[in-house]
Amino acid sequence: MHLDWFDAPGYWLAREILQRGIAAIYLIAFVGAARQFRALIGERGMLPVPRLVAQVPFRAAPSVFQLHYSDRFFAGVCWAGAALAAALVAGGGNVVPLWAAVLGWLVLWALYLSVVNVGQRWYSFGWESLLLEAGLLAMLLGNDDVAPPLLTLWLMRWLLFRVEFGAGLIKMRGDPCWRDLSCLEYHHETQPMPGPLSWFFHHLPKPLHRVEVAGNHVAQLVVPFALFAPQPVASVAAGIVIVTQLWLVASGNFAWLNWLTILLAFSAVDATAFSRVVTVPAPPPVPDAPVWFVAVVLAATVLTVVLSFWPVRNMLGRRQQMNASFNPFHLVNTYGAFGSIGRIRYEVILEGTDDPSPSGRTEWKEYGFKGKPGDLRRIPRQWAPYHLRLDWLMWFAAISPSYARDWFRPLAVRLLQGDTATLRLLGHNPFPDTPPRWIRARLYEYRFTTWRELRDERRWWDRTLIGDYLPAVTLGERA
Template identity: 65%
Template sequence: MEWFAAPEYWLARQLFQRLLAVLYAVGFTAAARQFRALIGEHGMLPVPRFTARVPLGSSPSLFHLHYSDRAFAVAAWTGAALAAAVAAGAAELVPLWAAMLGWAVLWLLYLSIVNVGQTWYAFGWESLLLEAGVLAAFLGNGTVAPPFTVLWLLRWLLFRVEFGAGMIKWRGDRCWRDLTCLYYHHETQPMPGPLSWFFHHLPRPLHRVEVAANHVVQLAVPFALFLPQPGASIAAALMIATQLWLVLSGNFAWLNWLTIALALSAVDARTAGRLLPLPAAPHFAAAPLWYEVLVLALTAGVLLLSRRPAANLLSPHQAMNRSFDRLHLVNSYGAFGSVTRIRHEVVVEGTDAPLPGPDTHWQEYGFHGKPGELRRMPRQIAPYHLRLDWLLWFAAISPSYARPWFTSFAARLLVNDPDTLRLLRHNPFPDRPPTFVRARLFRYRYSSWGRLRATGEWWQREAPRDYLRPVTLRDIGHLAPRRGP
């Protein structure tokens, strides 16, 4: 079937698959390094407790069959190693069926993690990584030309990502429609990056231009993905430019880089060759019949499963980041339908005083990504994902986000739990655990240019109030991890 193959997208396939494999490696590595304190056997939300009450049919995962921290670590590090091998080009050195199997293993291992990850994995980019991984498996490798239908499914996925994000904004917070959301967003976003302070201090007319440009790229440009070339490539280039702007202005895990990978899949070699010197296109063998049948079956399945995500896009009650099937095959996406105007931060402190009083010296725990110390410049974290830091941003918005795990987190600090402390940048009690732990809620705002020059402070904070009253091990010790026989 001549129409089945699209050899002019050989470079797009390579770029998309290699970058996607890098992001899988990042996702697996983050899971391996953070899971013990979050969802491990002695974690804040243990997997065994979850699988005991949620059946396999509701959350398909290998960990329903067996769970141990060792098994999870093996699965996560195996996924990271396999993804790194694919990123290095291993999938090009094996037969087509083996390359597809490799992608299937990556998808299955990551699905198994996401479906038992609970609130720690309730992010849209988890579903996006899984959905993109399924399509990558059917995109083939260097032995056959990229299938035309899978390339269109990738554009349909990219369309849902961008247009879904645009519509949720337009239907949501009024500040998106009056172009003022970026007066606040660079300051109040979940995890500012090293340039976010500077973006926030741009002149307000430029903020309005940012929002207007965002509306164009997310609400109009996605339709151009379905135009003949070079129209689709130009649309993809505009999306890539917008995503790079977001990479510079904040930390959104791998969401922006994954969107860039999807956009690269829409750029054909003929268009790219007008701007860049490219090697000659490789020669492809005819696709085997079994492969063509599988690709057509996938295409039909995705179109069938797209009914509810498409209806969601058109609904005035559009849902953000919604998975309509347990395998995360076809999903809805979108972010920041509303923008917070004021930034609050949960500041966690401890003391070794026998009984706290008005003169007690409290020492602050430090985190890798979330704002805390006033003189510490925000760091570049993405595409890595700091799950505890992200959930603390939600916890500051509403205690309901933290109710299932925050007190357990405090209990772990009271025993200097090593798995929990590995998630932190600074533990003020390295030799002996604190006697009391508390949390306070501060209002944070960026400092001015003058204050930054005079004091070195990137942040100002004020108006603290209690978030968690001072607690001891006697109060919440039953939530502390218990190890050993």
């Protein structure tokens, strides 16, 4: 079916980057789910899936796990999703017929939707919806049997627009430090999971912090509109998005949020822009798109236009939600990040002891986490795009116990039991032979050290005890 308006052959390299990149994020997401689920949502997890599906109907949270759940089945779904994603990363979608490639992407989306819809608090982040939405659009890019559809590329730009513009709006409407340009005097220190360069970003001169914030406002409130401009303006806008997102990648750990945003920006980069950087061969000749594929892309476009009513209303409304899905399939969502910035960093530190009757002289040993701050002399690690779900929720728990009311005490119980799956989520277990008799949690204020403290004492962090977060508990108490 020959439709000049439908095909965008100049974006075939962009399609390769988009599809293989999104498939790589799927691969990371499925591997992360397989490695962490038993302690979080498994049959004996802190928030078990069987308990959820007994209370929530299929129509509210469609998932294959509504039909059947076992830890073995969940692991099988995750590893199957990882294998399919790996095949797409390797270019498997280009060696099968168009219909098979489309079906493969659809299966990948359905499997990860099944995980997200039973993931509860552990999967409540905006980048889960972003991956699902981007994954469906990747399906609509086709494969080497057809030219990239122009409509799909526009849908991807619309998704990128919602990510960036939504984040810009929530900042301007939220914390006043975004308006007086002072937010980044705090953010690098108080963000959920600092990275190895965050200490250095925090110690940049204050005027440069203000330049960072101002540049962020331009990148999120002005540049997104240029994504819909003719070339080469659209490619320039995409380049600005990529550069600003790489700045965020360098300064912190935000799972795959920044990497997916970078990938989506390539939907606005054509072959002419690529040719200014690398040698780009001519696009391979392809036959006209089949009628059924054109119909699927058109139907998806119409559906997106209809469903866009809710995110547009959210962005224009006075009470903008930061991240929200308006349907159980996570289609056409609204996005945003960091509408408010903490001025003080709090950390919950878990400790255990073998003492049968704790007293003021009891020696308490700290548990260490893989990503979140704890050890004062350990440099923050780089984990993104891999997502450490327990570490992230511990940051929320430190802000307010309400974020942890349904999983924190079960976490303490599993540490008292020496639960293997739970201990695998941690970076350091001070009780490798037998579990402790008592567990407690204490709340600290953390701050980055000064240049002098880092040089003389080799400490990245300093901390001050605030008080008890969870009083000492043992298995003899109800949890």
